[in-house]
Amino acid sequence: MKCFCRSDCRLWRPGPVRTMSSSDGPTAPFTALAVSRPAESVTHVQLHRPAKRNAMNKAFWSEMVECFQQISDDQACRVVVISGAGTMFTAGIDLMDMAADIVQPEGDDTARIAWNLRKLIRRYQETFSVLEKCPKPVVVAVHGACIGGGVDLITACDIRLCTQDAWFQVKEVDIGLAADVGTLQRLPKVIGSRSLVNELALTARKMYADEAKSSGLVSRVFPDQEAMMAGALEMAAEIVARSPVAVQGTKINLIYSRDHGVAEGLDYMATWNMSMLQTQDVMKSAQAAMEKKSPKETLFSKL
Numbered sequence: 001m002k003c004f005c006r007s008d009c010r011l012w013r014p015g016p017v018r019t020m021s022s023s024d025g026p027t028a029p030f031t032a033l034a035v036s037r038p039a040e041s042v043t044h045v046q047l048h049r050p051a052k053r054n055a056m057n058k059a060f061w062s063e064m065v066e067c068f069q070q071i072s073d074d075q076a077c078r079v080v081v082i083s084g085a086g087t088m089f090t091a092g093i094d095l096m097d098m099a100a101d102i103v104q105p106e107g108d109d110t111a112r113i114a115w116n117l118r119k120l121i122r123r124y125q126e127t128f129s130v131l132e133k134c135p136k137p138v139v140v141a142v143h144g145a146c147i148g149g150g151v152d153l154i155t156a157c158d159i160r161l162c163t164q165d166a167w168f169q170v171k172e173v174d175i176g177l178a179a180d181v182g183t184l185q186r187l188p189k190v191i192g193s194r195s196l197v198n199e200l201a202l203t204a205r206k207m208y209a210d211e212a213k214s215s216g217l218v219s220r221v222f223p224d225q226e227a228m229m230a231g232a233l234e235m236a237a238e239i240v241a242r243s244p245v246a247v248q249g250t251k252i253n254l255i256y257s258r259d260h261g262v263a264e265g266l267d268y269m270a271t272w273n274m275s276m277l278q279t280q281d282v283m284k285s286a287q288a289a290m291e292k293k294s295p296k297e298t299l300f301s302k303l
């Protein structure tokens with residue numbers, strides 16, 4: 001199977017799910033995810049149930065949280081790439097594995113059932129909120145279908161790429177649900193047109209790659225998966241080359257500004273940088289720029 005980046009890399013290739021040593025990133029024995037380190041400081045998290053079209057089963061919902069909590073604390077990781085194994089990105093929630101939780105929630109009476117259901121939904125929401133809480137940028141690479149929970153997932157990522165054959169579907173209304181794990185909150189902040197968001201969420205119509213690009217859901221469309229993964233890793237290398245203090249501060253402040261007014265955002269930024277401007281990375285980066293060196297030639301301490 002082809003490698004999507006440098007010849008000396010250790011990129012994941014389709015095969016059995018691997019667990020990694022601590023220097024390679026998250027270590028849990030994941031069953032729904034495959035985690036690898038394809039290049040220095042890059043963690044690749046792959047949705048890995050190809051025979052089930054990467055449908056999001058119970059294991060998936062908790063493994064994502066565990067995986068991204070580990071990545072957040074992993075100084076050897078500066079950027080994450082997410083992709084899907086097999087013929088598509090994901091078929092969304094696993095309708096077989098998850099049905100009991102949603103359709104027959106536990107509890108002795110209405111209040112207790114409702115209470116338990118609320119806790120459950122909050123827990124499922126965390127599965128994608130961890131992507132935003134992770135200070136390392138998350139690039140998601142979508143090929144084929146991205147259905148239901150897949151849209152919840154990608155809207156919590158920082159950069160979205162797709163292949164020409166990709167399509168996106170806010171499918172929840174088709175299965176009698178109002179999407180409840182992020183799409184309705186984040187998609188309107190990703191796509192400029194409120195009307196388009198409403199149309200997609202209310203009709204569950206498929207949106208194909210060209211419209212995803214023109215509407216701003218993705219920033220780049222690649223001819224195929226191989227080109228997309230090479231592009232994702234190139235982009236990851238650009239991010240890795242920059243100061244982690246600058247990169248992580250940028251992600252955190254971009255998300256803060258999305259959720260707050262300009263004045264509050266500026267205030268938060270000033271408070272942020274009153275510490276972070278004191279980093280040695282500013283002097284190192286400025287010196288490299290003066291010497292017309294590429295950021296790739298500058299070494300930054302781990303963060």
Ligand SMILES: CCC/C=C/C=C/C(=O)SCCNC(=O)CCNC(=O)[C@H](O)C(C)(C)COP(=O)(O)OP(=O)(O)OC[C@H]1O[C@@H](n2cnc3c(N)ncnc32)[C@H](O)[C@@H]1OP(=O)(O)O
Nearest residue numbers: 051052053055091092093094095096124147148149171172
């Ligand atoms: C509180 C939590 C909130 C979260 C909410 C999230 C909601 C959602 O995600 S709504 C969307 C739910 N998903 C769907 O409705 C998609 C259903 N699947 C399909 O339409 C097709 O399978 C698909 C177009 C994705 C792929 O078609 P293809 O012909 O390529 O494959 P199939 O032969 O249909 O499927 C292959 C095997 O995968 C299993 N599978 C596919 N999707 C799911 C799924 N969502 N859940 C469980 N299993 C799925 C399918 O049963 C086949 O398995 P097997 O028969 O054992 O080979």
